[in-house]
Amino acid sequence: xxxxxxxxxxxxxxxxxxxxxxxxxxxxxxxDADSDQEETENGETADGEPFVLGExxxxxxxxGNYDWYTMPGWGDDEATAWIKENKxxxxxxxxxGGNAEQRLTTMIAGEDLPDFIWTDRGTPVERLRExxxxxxxxxxxxxxxxxxxxxxxxxxxxxxxEDGHLYQFPNWYNxxxxxxxxxxxxKGIYEELGSPPLETTDDLYEYLxxxxxxxxxxxxxxxxxxGQGINVLxxxxxxxxxxxxxxxxxxxxxxxxxxxxxxxxxxxxxxxASQLFRERLITQDALTQDQDMLIEKVTTGNLAVYxxxxxxxxxxxxxxxxxxxxxxxxxxxxxxxxxEGLDKNEIYPGSYNMMGWNVSVITKAAEDPExxxxxxxxxxxxxxxxxxxxxxxxxxxxxxxEEGFPRFTDAYYEDPxxxxxxxxxxxxxxxxxxxxxxxxxxxxxxxxLSEEHRNWTTHWQHTITWDTQYDATQYLNISPLPESxxxxxxxxxxxxxxxxxxxxxxxxxxEEVEAIMARAEESAQSVGYQTLLxxxxxxxQENLATLAGE
Amino acid sequence: xxxxxEITIERIRPKKKRNIFYRYFKQFDLQMMVIPxxxxxxxxxxxxxxxxxxxxxxxxxxDGMRNSPWVGFKHxxxxxxxxxxxxxxxxxxxxxxxxxxxxxxxxIILALMLNEVKNMAFKRSVQTITYLPHFLSWVIVAxxxxxxxxxxxxxxxxxxxxxxxxxxxxxxxxxxxxFWTIIVTTNLWKSIGFASIVYIxxxxxxxxxxxxxxxxxxASRFKQMFLITIPSIMPIIVIFFxxxxxxxxxxxxxxxxxxxxxxxxxxxxDVLDTYVYRVGIGSGRYSYATAIGLFKAVxxxxxxxxxxxxxxKTGNSxx
Numbered sequence: 001x002x003x004x005x006x007x008x009x010x011x012x013x014x015x016x017x018x019x020x021x022x023x024x025x026x027x028x029x030x031x032d033a034d035s036d037q038e039e040t041e042n043g044e045t046a047d048g049e050p051f052v053l054g055e056x057x058x059x060x061x062x063x064g065n066y067d068w069y070t071m072p073g074w075g076d077d078e079a080t081a082w083i084k085e086n087k088x089x090x091x092x093x094x095x096x097g098g099n100a101e102q103r104l105t106t107m108i109a110g111e112d113l114p115d116f117i118w119t120d121r122g123t124p125v126e127r128l129r130e131x132x133x134x135x136x137x138x139x140x141x142x143x144x145x146x147x148x149x150x151x152x153x154x155x156x157x158x159x160x161x162e163d164g165h166l167y168q169f170p171n172w173y174n175x176x177x178x179x180x181x182x183x184x185x186x187k188g189i190y191e192e193l194g195s196p197p198l199e200t201t202d203d204l205y206e207y208l209x210x211x212x213x214x215x216x217x218x219x220x221x222x223x224x225x226x227g228q229g230i231n232v233l234x235x236x237x238x239x240x241x242x243x244x245x246x247x248x249x250x251x252x253x254x255x256x257x258x259x260x261x262x263x264x265x266x267x268x269x270x271x272x273a274s275q276l277f278r279e280r281l282i283t284q285d286a287l288t289q290d291q292d293m294l295i296e297k298v299t300t301g302n303l304a305v306y307x308x309x310x311x312x313x314x315x316x317x318x319x320x321x322x323x324x325x326x327x328x329x330x331x332x333x334x335x336x337x338x339x340e341g342l343d344k345n346e347i348y349p350g351s352y353n354m355m356g357w358n359v360s361v362i363t364k365a366a367e368d369p370e371x372x373x374x375x376x377x378x379x380x381x382x383x384x385x386x387x388x389x390x391x392x393x394x395x396x397x398x399x400x401x402e403e404g405f406p407r408f409t410d411a412y413y414e415d416p417x418x419x420x421x422x423x424x425x426x427x428x429x430x431x432x433x434x435x436x437x438x439x440x441x442x443x444x445x446x447x448x449l450s451e452e453h454r455n456w457t458t459h460w461q462h463t464i465t466w467d468t469q470y471d472a473t474q475y476l477n478i479s480p481l482p483e484s485x486x487x488x489x490x491x492x493x494x495x496x497x498x499x500x501x502x503x504x505x506x507x508x509x510x511e512e513v514e515a516i517m518a519r520a521e522e523s524a525q526s527v528g529y530q531t532l533l534x535x536x537x538x539x540x541q542e543n544l545a546t547l548a549g550e
Numbered sequence: 551x552x553x554x555x556e557i558t559i560e561r562i563r564p565k566k567k568r569n570i571f572y573r574y575f576k577q578f579d580l581q582m583m584v585i586p587x588x589x590x591x592x593x594x595x596x597x598x599x600x601x602x603x604x605x606x607x608x609x610x611x612x613d614g615m616r617n618s619p620w621v622g623f624k625h626x627x628x629x630x631x632x633x634x635x636x637x638x639x640x641x642x643x644x645x646x647x648x649x650x651x652x653x654x655x656x657x658i659i660l661a662l663m664l665n666e667v668k669n670m671a672f673k674r675s676v677q678t679i680t681y682l683p684h685f686l687s688w689v690i691v692a693x694x695x696x697x698x699x700x701x702x703x704x705x706x707x708x709x710x711x712x713x714x715x716x717x718x719x720x721x722x723x724x725x726x727x728x729f730w731t732i733i734v735t736t737n738l739w740k741s742i743g744f745a746s747i748v749y750i751x752x753x754x755x756x757x758x759x760x761x762x763x764x765x766x767x768x769a770s771r772f773k774q775m776f777l778i779t780i781p782s783i784m785p786i787i788v789i790f791f792x793x794x795x796x797x798x799x800x801x802x803x804x805x806x807x808x809x810x811x812x813x814x815x816x817x818x819x820d821v822l823d824t825y826v827y828r829v830g831i832g833s834g835r836y837s838y839a840t841a842i843g844l845f846k847a848v849x850x851x852x853x854x855x856x857x858x859x860x861x862x863k864t865g866n867s868x869x
Contacts, residue, residue: 108611131612284719284721285701285702285723288700288724482833491829491833499814499816499817506721506724527633
């Protein structure tokens with residue numbers, strides 16, 4: 001029965017052999033990273049004639065670094081079929097298989113990267129750059145000028161990495177405010193309760209009480225998933241600030257970023273939220289519910305007020321569903337709630353930044369990075385954007401006007417559904433959307449419509465949400481890399497913050513909220529919060545300088 | 551019988567000592583069948599093991615293992631000094647301990663109970679119904695649990711309210727005190743039927759003559775269960791127990807990740823695996839994650855050996 005000693009030895013020797021063999025076989029890989037680094041230093045501008053799409057076939061591979069992302073077939077829809085045919089561009093995607101992070105890691109380790117990667121700004125990009133996997137884009141900026149023309153020099157400078165080079169191509173960059181954060185109100189319930197004023201936090205509290213009394217089965221205040229609406233409430237107490245402070249876990253004070261746990265406005269907002277929660281005015285599943293539970297409530301109208309980072313997504317569907325039952329029902333948005341005494345025009349329930357959403361980076365695996373850049377630059381330019389969003393030239397638009405915007409044909413006005421189909425079909429090809437171009441082009445069209453013909457979301461964007469979003473461009477990239485000392489601190493602070501937020505929401509009294517915040521401050525300081533804040537302050541000040549054009 | 555087998559072993563031994571290769575080639579055809587299995591284990595379980603070296607490096611994915619700097623025990627020290635270390639270890643051991651305490655004996659009891667059922671149709675349907683949850687993924691099971699326990703419209707809250715036991719719905723998934731109970735209960739529901747299959751099979755293999763003899767001697771059903779059934783399946787129980795103890799540091803992963811989503815539960819739901827996932831893999835700290843994984847593996851091997859040593863005393867050890 002005994003497992004003989006000699007068997008143990010055999011096992012040990014076997015293991016060691018495997019280790020040695022495996023260790024040695026690694027040797028042939030990963031030697032070119034350093035040599036590549038040097039090459040990029042030479043030549044600030046690319047030489048030769050610009051590459052014109054369509055002159056020769058161009059095949060590009062891409063990877064979308066998101067779990068949810070699967071690229072539809074390139075050329076399966078009207079718009080990309082036209083691009084494929086006329087511009088001779090063919091794109092194939094590496095699929096993340098629902099686990100993008102792991103797929104990307106495998107590709108890096110296997111040195112099998114695609115031509116360009118579509119990903120979030122910040123850590124994912126910086127990690128690839130530090131590993132020497134990215135191609136700097138500066139040499140192409142003067143040769144292909146759409147990015148510079150539409151995005152601007154200040155934006156490009158904000159996106160530059162530490163080494164002064166530009167590696168990322170932005171998506172949905174925009175110089176004017178955008179975003180949907182705010183409060184959606186159930187019209188049927190609101191009117192039946194006599195349309196009381198809904199402007200201050202006290203008004204909101206009274207109204208929610210009223211809802212609770214009259215509709216015991218309705219959720220008075222819905223906060224979306226992850227308690228987004230609780231962050232939105234912070235804006236009601238903080239004049240001239242936005243929930244971006246909560247995401248940063250840092251609050252600006254003069255030229256310093258300071259602790260959020262000691263911030264009066266934040267503590268006050270948590271006391272308010274905790275009171276609503278305690279009195280069962282907020283959905284009791286605020287922090288645990290999933291998307292499905294939320295959608296059900298919104299589409300059945302089982303809530304009175306709904307606040308979130310983008311409540312319009314579900315509320316729009318809900319609005320049309322409720323209107324089918326009752327033409328006077330549906331949802332409407334209100335001007336952001338403010339605390340009595342604050343200026344309601346300085347309340348920002350959400351934030352945006354000029355860099356838009358995410359970026360594309362071109363990797364060194366690209367055979368000819370210049371051509372890839374040429375394609376991306378074309379796609380973000382007027383012809384590319386118009387083809388992708390409004391379809392091939394000739395049907396919904398024909399040529400450009402003197403300002404460079406597409407001239408819409410009659411079909412554009414008469415066939416909104418066909419037009420919407422094109423935009424929906426290409427949603428997953430919109431890697432570098434140009435909001436500056438599209439919004440102006442669309443605005444001309446929207447201006448010609450009456451209110452009831454406008455899309456519900458568009459209507460509220462124009463009347464409320466776009467005016468009440470905060471420009472948080474200054475806080476871009478203030479997060480450290482996760483492996484760095486500050487990164488490890490940030491990870492711990494993030495956990496302390498999340499726990500404190502949950503505890504405060506479930507607290508039984510205002511005093512308890514204060515005690516929780518004080519305790520959180522203490523633990524945060526003990527893991528090095530100040531070091532992180534100093535780091536973030538420095539990055540923030542650099543951003544301010546860049547934005548000021550220094 | 552016992553004596554007879556002793557004798558045969560004595561006879562074979564000298565031959566075996568004389569020539570191991572002779573024995574090997576004599577069973578060549580059989581050995582060939584084992585080779586694919588061995589190769590499979592070697593390629594997929596042993597070769598990737600060199601990756602644990604990563605835990606002694608500051609591993610950088612672009613530099614690979616060859617060029618990443620060696621840092622000794624840095625990542626282990628970092629983990630042991632982490633402010634959450636004690637809490638994570640406590641949660642891991644407590645949750646795992648509760649699972650052993652409750653989820654381990656439960657299928658044995660179920661098997662014993664089913665063994666006493668005489669109506670075959672009833673027995674079969676109970677068996678089928680109890681083992682089906684095993685095939686559901688945790689995402690679905692946790693989804694069930696969440697909608698049952700939800701505060702707004704959760705069936706449990708509605709039932710309790712209707713029964714007049716509570717006035718206001720309870721937010722079960724946001725109260726740390728309830729969490730371990732919820733986890734153990736859902737685990738029990740999901741695993742009990744499937745785990746009992748092996749015990750039912752073992753019970754079916756017990757010699758019926760033993761029961762007949764016992765019945766003639768006047769043993770009651772309970773006496774038969776304790777004096778015949780349980781001792782007969784004891785070797786199986788011990789082997790499964792040893793494996794379970796070796797798994798002490800695997801407190802579960804998907805169940806804790808999904809049901810323990812609320813930040814307020816982190817102080818009771820964060821175990822080694824969820825921590826590795828969140829801090830290590832989630833933020834790309836591969837070396838750190840590997841160090842914790844290696845630490846876990848070393849302890850597990852130790853526990854397994856210890857459990858086996860203890861079991862050997864009873865004569866039912868794994869090796």
